[in-house]
Amino acid sequence: MMKKLFLLILISLGTSATYSQGKSKEKEAPKDYSENVLTINSTINTLYATISGEKGKKRDWALFKYLFHPDGKLITSGKNDESKFQIRYMKPDDYIKSSGKWIVDNGFIEKEVHRTVDAFGNIAHVFSTFESFHSKTDEEPFMRGINSIQLLNDGTRWWIVNVFWDNENRRNPIPRNYLPK
Incomplete structure (x- = not known):
């Protein structure tokens, strides 16, 4: 009788442990990011917010990816080893793989300092214009440039189709009309 009771308790504990482990492994319901893409302004502000943060701060990569159209790309331009200009196309996941660890490890805060918007219909x-810092306490940016961002409104939300950027350098200063007044 005692063996049966002991066996019953073990089975009961095992079933209870298995049930609670299964519950903890269930996925959380996906977050509702729809408010982040209702306007051009909210979409652009969210783009900057998702990549920005102090050293060690985790980024919300799910929200970052949510901003982009399924065919959306990030496109960087610059010189290759032969000093010829080239571009590199990345899907959001490629950007996260190539830059995600670096921006968390080093701190990366990108601030928009000027914006011009041209819209027609659904595009x-x-x-x-942006400035990049390693920390909110930095007084001078370590980099500046311009993001050219194309967006599409599908009648429900704004999608980022492309982010194409170039960084400022001595030979390529940011024109005054793209700087704060």
């Missing part, structure tokens, strides 16, 4: 083009 928009945003020229967004």
Whole structure:
């Protein structure tokens, strides 16, 4: 009788442990990010917010990816080893793989300092001048440039179709009309 009771208790504990482990492994319901893409302004502000943070701060990569159209790309331009200009196309996952660890390890805060918006129908083009810092306490940016952002409104939300950017350098200063007044 005692063996049966002991065996019953073990089975009961095992079933209870298995049930609670299964519950903890269930996925959380996906977050509702729809408010982040209702306007051009909210979409662009969210783009900057998702990549920005102090050293060690985790980024919300799910929200970052949510901003982009399924065919959306990030496109960087610059010189290759032969000093010829080239571009590199990345899907959001490629950007996360190539830059995600670096921006968390080093701190990366990108601030928009000027914006121009041209829109027609369901498309928009945003020229967004940025400054990049490692920390909010930095007084001078370590990099500046312009993001050329193309967006599409599908009647429900804004999608980022492309982010195409170039960084400022001595030979390529940011024109005054794209700087704060």
